[in-house]
Amino acid sequence: xxxxxxxxxxxxxxxxxxxxxxxxxxxxxxxxxxxxxxxxxxxxxxxxxxxxxxxxxxxxxxxxxxxxxxxxxxxxxxxxxxxxxxxxxxxxxxxxxxxxxxxxxxxxxxxxxxxxxxxxxxxxx
Numbered sequence: 036x037x038x039x040x041x042x043x044x045x046x047x048x049x050x051x052x053x054x055x056x057x058x059x060x061x062x063x064x065x066x067x068x069x070x071x072x073x074x075x076x077x078x079x080x081x082x083x084x085x086x087x088x089x090x091x092x093x094x095x096x097x098x099x100x101x102x103x104x105x106x107x108x109x110x111x112x113x114x115x116x117x118x119x120x121x122x123x124x125x126x127x128x129x130x131x132x133x134x135x136x137x138x139x140x141x142x143x144x145x146x147x148x149x150x151x152x153x154x155x156x157x158x159x160x
Contacts, residue, residue, distance in 0.1 A: 043061060045066060046062045047061055048062050055073065055097075056072065056097040058070075064134070069097045069098050120132055120143060120146060121147055123135075124147050129143050
């Protein structure tokens with residue numbers, strides 16, 4: 036039996052403007068979204084600047100670049116948190132846990148696979 040997730044009434048924490056888009060993270064559900072810092076007709080014009088940040092034109096490209104930067108700047112997670120995330124992923128599913136904690140798919144998948152490998156090693160010995 037699958038339970039429906041409640042619709043979150045987001046409470047956004049948005050980073051300071053430093054280009055055409057700013058990253059926002061919901062403090063309740065950790066959802067990430069991009070918010071435009073100016074109207075399209077004025078403000079940041081990527082065609083008038085060589086700045087890498089200002090050349091990001093679409094919301095999708097901006098979010099991908101933020102996710103890529105987050106993966107590059109690897110976050111160190113506490114063992115207790117990793118164990119909680121793996122346990123929940125095995126019961127609730129990786130997708131649900133990934134969204135709940137704002138984790139990259141590859142990170143959570145790696146943790147779950149490592150856990151499963153450790154279980155196999157314990158059973159073999």
